[in-house]
Amino acid sequence: MKIGFIGTGFFAKKHASILGEMSGVEVTAFCGTSLEKAEGEARNCSNASGYTNVEEMLDKQKLDAVYICVPPMSHGSIEQTLIERGIPFFVEKPLGINDAPYEIAKKIEDQGLITSVGYHWRYLDLSKKALSLLQERQIGMALGYWMGDMPMVPWWRDVNKSGGQFVEQTTHIVDLLRFLCGEIKEVYAAFSSRMMADKVAGTTVSDVGSVTLKLNNGMIATISNTCILPESNKAGLDVYTNEGVIQISSNLLRDIRGKEMTEYRNQLDPYLIENKIFLDAVKAGDPTHILSSYKDAVKTHRVTLAAAHSAMTGEPVPLEMEE
Structure with a gap:
């Protein structure tokens, strides 16, 4: 399989490195914002070339799939081009910063194109374990969090x-x-800017926020985040059930039942798994095992945009989604 990459940042490097270890997979193209960046990444692969134009890359190479690893504001035309050419793609989250992904999702579905989105938490063996445990319990509520520092890339701090x-x-x-x-x-959010705008020039993103979410099944969740800390603190989800609490992070699951606690450690690399499943799906023409298709991921995108809108207006935002 011949694979191309659009983007030359952290996740492009990560995915290309994983693909480089796979049998029967060859990374042959990188498209970047400069030829220097694209050719720099291409040199890490034995038979890859660098480009600065997506159409040129696709004209000159017959690619079986393409990875889109670009900042949020750069999505849209890239996906449209790949859809028009019928090329399966893997795209890193988020899908964008506006409602363009809704139309993209419709075109993908109309064409029956195989896609995957980089929500790698779904591929944790801990998430599979949590699903199994929760099937036997009644869920009341959940508390989620992403508490950390501000990524020091200029585009991240610009809302x-x-x-x-x-x-x-x-x-x-x-x-x-x-x-x-x-x-x-339904989503209701409150965001605020407490200190990062004064500390880091060009900061227009809120640096603290909490979002309350009502689910179709009647449960309630609150997810909070901040980027004011000097370093990463914690990220995860605590699910409260009739039998106790299930706490999930990226490398640990705690099943707390009263005074008893069982811990499970993540054993497998979710990035490796999501890549293998996507490429196997493309090869077989069967997306059955992909856990986060574009069609599904756009539902998460809709929730996060609704939260941003709610925080701006001060009003709850209702959502209509199929189970």
């Missing part, structure tokens, strides 16, 4: 480029909530 922390980062926890507990029918 018009990243969409803000809840859209760009905390989206993982929103998606995990949907994956484990079901669809969301």
Whole structure:
């Protein structure tokens, strides 16, 4: 399989490195914002070339799939081009910063194109374990969190480029909530700027926020985030049930029942798993095992945009989603 990459940042490097270890997979193209960046990444692969134009890359190479690893504000035309050419793609979250992904999702469905979105928390063996445990319990509520520092890339702190922390980062926890507990029918959010605008020039994103979510099944969840800390503190989801609390982070699950606690450690690399499942799906023409298709991921996107809108207007935002 011949694979191309659009983007040359952290996640492009991460996915390309994983693909480089896979048998029968060859990364042959990188498209970047400069030829220097694109060719720099291409040199890490034996037979890859660098480009600065997506159409040129697709004209010159016959690619079996493409990975889109670009900042939030850069989505839209890239996906449209791949859809027009019928090329399956893997795209890193978030899907964008506006409502363009809704039309993209419709075109993908109309064409029957295989897609995958980088919500890697779904591929944790801990998430699979949590699903199993929750099937036997009644869920009342959940508390989610993404408490950390501010990523020091200029676009992240610009709300018009990243969409803000809840859209760009905390989206993982929103998606995990949907994956484990079901669809969301209403969102109410409160965001504030407490200190980062004074500390880091060009900061327009809120640096603290909490979002209350009502689910179709009647449960309530609250997800909070901040980027004011000097370093990462914690990210995860606590689910409160009739038998106790299930706490999930990226490497640990705690099943707390009264005074008893059982811990499970993550054993498998979710990035490796999501890549293998996507490429196997493309090869077989069967997306059955993909846990986060574009069609599904756009539902998470809708929730995060609703939260941003609610925080701006001060009003709850109702959502209509299928289970």
